Amino acid sequence: MIPPGRQHLRELPDRHCLAAGTPLCAGCGGLAALQAVCDLLGEKTVIVNAAGCLTLLAAYPSTPFRGSWLYTAMASAPAGAQGVRDGLDILLDKGAIGTEENLEVLVLAGDGSSGGMGLSATSAAIDRGLDFLYLCYDNEGYGNTGQQASAATPRGARTATSRGPQGHPGAKKDLFAIWAAHRPRYVATVTAAEPLDLARKIETARNLSGPRLLLALAPCPTGWGYEPAEGVAIGRLAVQTGLWPLKEYVDGRVQHSKIPQPRLPVRDYFASQGRFAHLLRPENEQLLAALQDETDRYWQEVEEHA
Amino acid sequence: MYRIRFHGRGGQGLKRAGRILGTALFRAGLEVQDAPRYGAERRGAPIFAYVRASRSPIHERGVISCPDLLIIADPHLLAMPDSGVLAGATTRTVVLLHTGEPVSLWRERLDLPGPLLILPRLPGEEERFRGAVCAGGAAALLTELDEGLLARAISEELAHLSAELIMTSLGLARAAHAALAGERGIVRQEEPISAAGYKTPAWLTLACEEAAVSAPAIHAAATSELSQTGLWRGKRPVIDPGRCRGCWWLCATFCPERVIAVDANRRPRIDYGHCKGCLICLRQCPHHAISAVPEEEAAREEKA
Numbered sequence: 001m002i003p004p005g006r007q008h009l010r011e012l013p014d015r016h017c018l019a020a021g022t023p024l025c026a027g028c029g030g031l032a033a034l035q036a037v038c039d040l041l042g043e044k045t046v047i048v049n050a051a052g053c054l055t056l057l058a059a060y061p062s063t064p065f066r067g068s069w070l071y072t073a074m075a076s077a078p079a080g081a082q083g084v085r086d087g088l089d090i091l092l093d094k095g096a097i098g099t100e101e102n103l104e105v106l107v108l109a110g111d112g113s114s115g116g117m118g119l120s121a122t123s124a125a126i127d128r129g130l131d132f133l134y135l136c137y138d139n140e141g142y143g144n145t146g147q148q149a150s151a152a153t154p155r156g157a158r159t160a161t162s163r164g165p166q167g168h169p170g171a172k173k174d175l176f177a178i179w180a181a182h183r184p185r186y187v188a189t190v191t192a193a194e195p196l197d198l199a200r201k202i203e204t205a206r207n208l209s210g211p212r213l214l215l216a217l218a219p220c221p222t223g224w225g226y227e228p229a230e231g232v233a234i235g236r237l238a239v240q241t242g243l244w245p246l247k248e249y250v251d252g253r254v255q256h257s258k259i260p261q262p263r264l265p266v267r268d269y270f271a272s273q274g275r276f277a278h279l280l281r282p283e284n285e286q287l288l289a290a291l292q293d294e295t296d297r298y299w300q301e302v303e304e305h306a
Numbered sequence: 307m308y309r310i311r312f313h314g315r316g317g318q319g320l321k322r323a324g325r326i327l328g329t330a331l332f333r334a335g336l337e338v339q340d341a342p343r344y345g346a347e348r349r350g351a352p353i354f355a356y357v358r359a360s361r362s363p364i365h366e367r368g369v370i371s372c373p374d375l376l377i378i379a380d381p382h383l384l385a386m387p388d389s390g391v392l393a394g395a396t397t398r399t400v401v402l403l404h405t406g407e408p409v410s411l412w413r414e415r416l417d418l419p420g421p422l423l424i425l426p427r428l429p430g431e432e433e434r435f436r437g438a439v440c441a442g443g444a445a446a447l448l449t450e451l452d453e454g455l456l457a458r459a460i461s462e463e464l465a466h467l468s469a470e471l472i473m474t475s476l477g478l479a480r481a482a483h484a485a486l487a488g489e490r491g492i493v494r495q496e497e498p499i500s501a502a503g504y505k506t507p508a509w510l511t512l513a514c515e516e517a518a519v520s521a522p523a524i525h526a527a528a529t530s531e532l533s534q535t536g537l538w539r540g541k542r543p544v545i546d547p548g549r550c551r552g553c554w555w556l557c558a559t560f561c562p563e564r565v566i567a568v569d570a571n572r573r574p575r576i577d578y579g580h581c582k583g584c585l586i587c588l589r590q591c592p593h594h595a596i597s598a599v600p601e602e603e604a605a606r607e608e609k610a
């Protein structure tokens with residue numbers, strides 16, 4: 001059962017866990033998602049991080065965190081999480097720490113490592129039933145190194161490595177489906193532009209144990225080419241156009257937590273960002289139509305299975 | 307050889323300014339290196355780009371430590387120690403500061419060993435065009451460049467942008483060029499650095515300490531508070547108390563930095579020491595109670 005969430009934004013925590021003064025871009029959508037997660041998980045969290053933009057958060061001597069942080073090799077965050085979890089379990093077993101001192105182990109990684117070189121370590125950790133929460137902030141590229149295309153870059157997007165007239169030729173890898181295929185405890189897509197949905201899913205995940213993923217669309221002004229002020233509007237557009245379905249996998253079933261109605265044309269989303277500007281040119285009319293088709297088909301299937 | 311360093315903040319187009327100047331110098335027949343500082347360029351955070359140009363092959367590599375010309379896109383950068391804006395400035399370094407304030411004020415404030423020039427703020431100049439403006443101003447100081455070479459380099463470097471953006475950039479760069487036309491030739495080429503005559507420093511050898519003593523032990527939490535990221539702001543979100551309905555949760559929830567708090571009267575308060583000026587709050591406030599005030603103007607009003 002999916003528990004009901006808070007009904008109003010004012011019910012969200014108004015005390016915040018992370019300190020200000022982070023070195024991330026003004027308007028970073030990845031930071032926005034992490035803030036919500038930290039606000040609800042609290043200080044008793046160990047973050048295990050793979051290289052990416054958010055690694056810069058904890059660069060000695062500066063850190064916004066009040067709890068612990070472990071930086072691992074880019075492919076190995078879930079393996080690092082296993083070590084931390086095992087260590088905590090041993091201490092608990094021995095009675096060296098009490099249950100009130102137990103910590104939640106949170107992997108924090110970008111789409112590049114989560115859907116690329118970190119996938120094998122992730123898959124193995126899920127196989128082993130590791131009790132951990134995984135937050136993947138998806139800015140759809142290798143943001144920290146200058147927004148090269150990653151496995152999560154959507155078709156048509158311009159990146160530092162996809163500069164052709166039609167943008168990125170590949171398709172966005174479906175990390176939600178890959179996780180769900182492992183039959184883990186919980187998988188959900190979220191975005192900070194939908195704070196109530198996000199809060200409910202964080203709390204659902206927090207109250208479960210086993211492998212759990214929160215996959216957050218993370219609008220990125222620097223990599224996506226838009227004014228930082230537009231970040232929340234763009235996150236919302238991703239949901240309203242149906243390009244970022246909000247859904248969750250619990251007890252072996254996928255449920256959509258929000259069906260966009262009316263569903264806006266994908267063009268509206270593309271028009272909001274420099275990385276898609278070329279899609280609106282007359283010569284890319286067919287590509288644009290194909291992208292709309294793809295989205296329509298997705299939602300048609302959702303309806304058929306409802 | 308010319309050694310030129312541009313300082314700005316992520317999003318102002320300073321990396322592009324380096325490319326424009328580099329391309330113009332290359333078209334003028336010089337050998338050129340241009341590169342932004344490698345690493346994570348954060349929107350709003352200090353960044354720099356550098357250009358070397360010479361009639362003979364360039365053997366120097368890496369960051370420019372002693373610039374002949376230093377272009378500072380934003381006076382705020384001077385207050386950020388980690389941005390290292392004035393590092394390596396000597397008596398022959400020409401500093402070009404982009405500000406709306408008078409040169410006398412900045413001469414007194416900075417007390418530099420070398421010449422200081424002001425590149426004035428231009429009418430219609432938005433923050434994102436600052437790169438084009440700085441490239442135009444810098445080009446005016448070099449004898450090798452003229453307006454034609456500058457315009458050609460801009461068209462080439464901005465070719466991926468819309469015609470309208472290119473036109474605006476061109477117009478602003480030309481205006482900046484014209485504003486400094488009287489200073490042509492003030493920046494002079496310096497000799498390349500040579501390894502001949504290099505003396506090894508008189509190193510002191512210190513015995514190693516135990517790791518437990520010499521390695522950092524990081525137990526302090528939330529130290530990022532000490533970083534004044536408020537200095538990143540180009541524009542300041544200002545809440546009009548007359549329009550604010552006190553539904554603080556909207557601006558506060560969406561603030562990605564969580565620097566909007568509610569006071570005892572249930573009114574939102576922005577922590578300007580840390581707000582980076584993303585202006586998401588402005589876009590989310592349904593009552594349009596937040597406006598964006600250019601930082602220099604806001605700071606002036608504060609002082610007045």
Ligand SMILES: Cc1ncc(C[n+]2csc(CCOP(=O)(O)OP(=O)(O)O)c2C)c(N)n1
Pocket residue numbers: 051052053054073074075109110111112113114139141142143144145150
């Ligand atoms: C094994 C390895 N390869 C490459 C790098 C360089 N690197 C650092 S961050 C990064 C990008 C990571 O992308 P993503 O996981 O999407 O995070 P983002 O930067 O977008 O936040 C890369 C390639 C690295 N640190 N380790």
Ligand code: SF4
Pocket residue numbers: 024025027028029030031053054139143144218219220221222223348349
């Ligand atoms: S590049 Fe994008 S993801 Fe990285 S810190 Fe900046 S806004 Fe965030």
Ligand SMILES: [Mg+2]
Pocket residue numbers: 052110111112137138139140141142143150
């Ligand atoms: Mg990424």
